[in-house]
Amino acid sequence: MSKNISNSAIIGIGHPLFDLIVSNVDEKFLQRYQLESDNVILANDDDDDDIHHTLTDDLLKYFENIQYVPGGSVQNTIRVAQWFFDQPKICTIFGCIGNDDFGRQMKEKIENIDNVQSIYCIDNEKPTGKCICLINIDSGGHHHRSLITFWDACHKFRMEILQQNLSILNDAKIIYTSGFFLVSNPECVQLLAELCQKSIDIKFAFNLSGSYVVKNYSQRLLKIFPYIDLLFGNITETFSFARTLDWIQNENNDKIDDIVEKMVHLESTKTNRIVIITQGPGEIIVGTTRNSIQRFSVPSIPFDEINDTNGSGDAFVGGFLAYYLIGRSINDCIDAGIYAAQQVIRCCGCTLPKVNKLRLLSK
Incomplete structure (x- = not known):
């Protein structure tokens, strides 16, 4: 049981995408758009001659079995x-969408199905960002995915939206953003970090997001690092961070505990930073300023139950934050995160089952 919680207790600020998932796409269709199975690419939003710009229209024209799911890491x-x-409405999402049907559909799903409050700014020039997932099945019955992302309106988020909603932000308990958003909106992330620093009641949670963020935007990351209360990342991003700061020269699993310990104690304005590092199906490593390094094993699930690993890391953070919000132990937060991740990987895209065995009920 959980006590009654105020609206917008957990706020996320990021890049909202509308995921379009299409099954049974043949190789000929992929070749037409110069796409490959089991590959991920980023479309060139600024190039009108980019071959991928007609992809969405062709999907709507030729396929009826399109699944529409709100996406984007945060x-x-x-x-x-x-x-x-x-x-x-315990949770609220900030982001930017286009003034189009996809944006309206996503907002409706977020609010009426997911029960999340959305505060989107609208861009009248760019369409809503999309991630298109094309699934093709080979002769052996194995599923392969080709992912292509169109950022479009995502990168048009405006600082004024945060400034207009400072009362909501100041009443939050957790504010969460990511390295992806830091790349496109560093001033917004700095504002959020400083806002959390001014209040002992608001935790600033941050996700490293990707090795390229750590490597190419290290100065931006180090600038906001002192404000971070909760840091999430995976093992690859962690090693990249350590190399960037010259803590190590090469990846060495024997050094991971030392790296996490250094991340915990790296310049901080806070008294109890928590660093959570995932390793896929491997152990989760947690470091805090008050305890030594802890490791948590991840229960295995049958291989044939794994449908789509995309979004599993996002889901882990979601479960962790939900339980952290109500003051549960690190062990319980980790368990909730693992449960969420293992539910999502059984689905296609970040879709959520109706049943949640760890749901927190209001008194």
Whole structure:
């Protein structure tokens, strides 16, 4: 049981995408758009001659079995966190969408199905960002995915939206953003970090997001690092961070505990930073300023139950934040995160089952 919680207790600020998932796409269709199975690419939004710009129209024209799911790393996490509560609008997402049907559909799904409050700024020039997932099945029955992302309106987020909603932000308990958003909106992330620093009641949660963020935007990351209360990342990003700061020269698993310990104690304005590092199906490593390094094993699940690993990391963070919000132990937060991740990987895209065995019910 959980006590009644105020609206917008967990706020995420990121890049909302609308995921379009299409099954049974043949190789000929992939070749037409110079796409490959089991590959991920980023479309060139600024090139009108980019061959991928007609992809969405052709999907709508030739396929009827399109699944539409709200996506984007931070938005996935916020949706999953809300999934743990029977009380609506505990979680809120900020982002930018286009003035189009996809944006309207996503907002409707976020609010009416996921019960998340959305505060989107609208861009009238760029369309809503999309991630298109094309699934093809080979002769052996194995599923392969080709992913292509169109950022479009995502990168048009405006600082004024945060400034207009400072009362909501100041009442939050957790504010969560990511390295992806830091790349496109460093001033917004700095504002959020400083806002959290001014209040002992608001935790600033941050996700490293990708090795290229750590490597190419290290100065931006180090600038906001002192404000971070909760840091999430995976093992690859962690090693990249350590190399960037010259803590190590090469990846060495024997050094990971030392790296996490250094991340915990790296310049901080806070008294109890928590660093959570995932390793896929491997152990989760947690470091805090008050305890030594802890390791948590991840229960295995049958291989044939794994449908799609995309979004599992986002889901883990969502489960962790939901339980952290109500003051549960690190062990319970980790368990909730693992449960969420293992539910999502059984689905296609970051879709959420109706049943949540760890749901937190209001008194």
